[in-house]
Amino acid sequence: MLRRVRIYAVTNIKGGVGKTTTAVNLAYLSAASGARTLLWDLDSQGGATYLLRGEPQEHASAKKLVAGKRELPELVAPTGYAGLDLLPADFSYRNFAVRLAERRHPAEQLLRMSRSLRELYGALFLDCPAGISLLSENVLRAADVVIVPLVPSPLSIRMVRELYAFVIAEGWTDLALLPFFSMVDRRRSLHHELMESARAEFPGILRTAVPYRSEIERMSVRREPLSAGSRTGDAARIYTQLWLEILRHESPAIAPAPAEAPAAHPRPAGEFPPPG
Numbered sequence: 001m002l003r004r005v006r007i008y009a010v011t012n013i014k015g016g017v018g019k020t021t022t023a024v025n026l027a028y029l030s031a032a033s034g035a036r037t038l039l040w041d042l043d044s045q046g047g048a049t050y051l052l053r054g055e056p057q058e059h060a061s062a063k064k065l066v067a068g069k070r071e072l073p074e075l076v077a078p079t080g081y082a083g084l085d086l087l088p089a090d091f092s093y094r095n096f097a098v099r100l101a102e103r104r105h106p107a108e109q110l111l112r113m114s115r116s117l118r119e120l121y122g123a124l125f126l127d128c129p130a131g132i133s134l135l136s137e138n139v140l141r142a143a144d145v146v147i148v149p150l151v152p153s154p155l156s157i158r159m160v161r162e163l164y165a166f167v168i169a170e171g172w173t174d175l176a177l178l179p180f181f182s183m184v185d186r187r188r189s190l191h192h193e194l195m196e197s198a199r200a201e202f203p204g205i206l207r208t209a210v211p212y213r214s215e216i217e218r219m220s221v222r223r224e225p226l227s228a229g230s231r232t233g234d235a236a237r238i239y240t241q242l243w244l245e246i247l248r249h250e251s252p253a254i255a256p257a258p259a260e261a262p263a264a265h266p267r268p269a270g271e272f273p274p275p276g
């Protein structure tokens with residue numbers, strides 16, 4: 001049987017919560033730990049491409065990719081960091097959901113596309129745009145591990161509740177859903193209260209919380225991962241701790257099924273009908 005690349009999605013319906021920052025730092029750490037890693041910038045705004053000093057593309061064409069007329073490996077660019085490649089953002093990705101909707105199995109296209117990476121990479125990180133669309137559904141179906149940065153607020157907690165309910169309703173017992181708190185302001189008592197009540201309700205929220213730090217914000221000026229060049233600042237340590245915690249929890253975190261019982265609706269991991 002063919003090996004399957006491990007797919008990590010960093011996603012949240014909200015923007016500005018630290019998705020791109022997280023995807024870039026974790027992908028770097030994954031590569032540094034020895035797994036050949038690819039970061040796919042799915043956001044047409046190209047935040048991850050910018051942080052990794054990549055060139056945004058204009059010809060990748062979501063339409064051709066989804067139609068199977070172009071394969072992902074053709075679009076990969078090196079980042080200059082050992083073991084880490086980038087699939088740069090493309091302006092056409094703003095219409096990704098429209099292109100997906102044109103296919104016969106619209107929710108499974110991303111998983112199908114990822115098959116071309118299977119022999120090339122050990123880890124694929126998806127940096128997702130904000131919003132909820134057919135693209136987000138594709139991402140949830142394709143991912144092995146879903147990493148959700150949460151800024152402590154009542155709306156974020158509601159979103160996590162809905163996400164857990166969705167994943168359970170779909171019967172995706174093989175998915176590891178790993179929310180963590182991001183951009184936490186230690187001085188705000190509301191943040192502490194919300195984090196405490198959310199952890200009581202969802203024990204699956206990771207213990208590592210990423211604080212609001214200017215050192216992290218400055219990544220957008222320095223344009224490199226926090227741990228690049230063996231840097232060992234506080235912020236680099238926090239993301240390393242987050243990565244190690246993810247590695248410990250990346251086997252399914254939700255409603256583990258009894259070993260002998262098959263998953264209610266196992267997600268397709270094998271063969272797909274040809275595109276079209």
Ligand SMILES: Nc1ncnc2c1ncn2[C@@H]1O[C@H](COP(=O)(O)OP(=O)(O)O)[C@@H](O)[C@H]1O
Nearest residue numbers: 015016017018019020021183211212213216217
């Ligand atoms: N922990 C943090 N502390 C301070 N600034 C942060 C932190 N995480 C992200 N930022 C900054 O907040 C902004 C949004 O982060 P980003 O990762 O682009 O979020 P998203 O991808 O969810 O839109 C960026 O300017 C980024 O540098």
Ligand SMILES: [Mg+2]
Nearest residue numbers: 019020043047
């Ligand atoms: Mg982003």
